[in-house]
Amino acid sequence: MIRFSILDQAPIPKGSDTHATLQQSVKLAGLAEKLGFSRYWFAEHHSTKGLASSSPEIMIAHIASKTSSIKVGSGGVLLPQYSPYKVAENFKQLEALHPGRIDLGVGRSPGGTAKTRLALTDGVDKSLNEYPRQLRDLSYFLTDSLPSDHNYAGIKASPRTSTTPSLWTLGLGENSAELAAELGIGYVLGHFINPDRGAEAFSAYRNAFKPSSFFEQPKGITAIFVICGKKDEHAEELALSQDLWLLRVEKGLDSRIPSIEEARSYTYTSKEKERVIHNRRRMVIGSPETVREKLKELSGRYQTEEFMVLTNVFDFDEKRASYERLAELFM
Secondary structure, X not given: OOEXXXXXXXXXXOOXXXXXXXXXXXXXXXXXXXHOOOEEXXXXXXXXXXXXOOOHHHHHHHXXXXXXXXXXXEOOEEHHHOOHHHHHHXXXXXXXXXXXXXXXEEEOOOOOOHHHHHHHOOOOOOOHHHHHHHHHHHHHHHHOOOOOOOOOOOOOOOOOOOOOOEEEEEEOXXXXXXXXXXXXXXXXXXXXXXXXOHHHHHHHHHHHOOOOOOOOOOOEEEEEEEEEOOOHHHHHHHHHHHHHHHHHHHOOOOOOEOOHHHHHHOOOOHHHHHHHHXXXXXXXXXXXXXXXXXXXXXXXXXXXOEEEEEOOOOOHHHHHHHHHHHHHHHO
């Protein structure tokens, strides 16, 4: 059975503001729980005008307090910029407040421009190549299993909890998948970023997986843009705003979501049209029947049963309706 979760970047539509957008996240999380979605995760983005989720830990605490059963997590904390020990304590604190409901998803992303990254690290030039070591240390701190010869042996992450946050790493290919497998943690493929190595990544993950205190079996999720409209034509109309939004985000321009009217009147260059077509590989867009068939095909190709969905359209009611249609399809 295909399961669904939500990855919320908290994108701000033009004409709205941060407060209104985050209030909509609260409403959407409540709807996701009611519909039977598995997880509700928040992204981490910095120095951007149009994405309101810069601190997933704070959003997790807020949303978990407004819901009762859905798992809440990060997709993902930008681990290379931070201390694995501090990240572990943040999420153990969340776990203490909401036992059994906290997911810790982390990623290797630099988090923005070089200047933004230095601001996050307080001027320390940290190497992205340290990510495997940091992820390993994070797993140690979460499970209180530091080796006796580790530099930080004897240090324990607090508060002490009877349950442990689930640990996931976000990735795009075989290297990240094999690292997740080695540590026995969950693997989230960023299909919505780059779908080129999806099948190979999940195959590598399953083949190399080692059971751990986090998971006994491989746990894979596909993160993907999905717009499920009433009909194919309706979905294509909704996608106009997401197409232009993504194009502008890639160029480092305005990251607020444009209206359908603005997107319809925008004059694309030939190169921009090619890029929009290329970006559609990162998405599933269509009627319920079209979406069902495309997701079933992708689930079979990737051999995974959980999709983490992003629906970055202008109108909140249309976003909500898209998720409701997904739930009717598979749940």
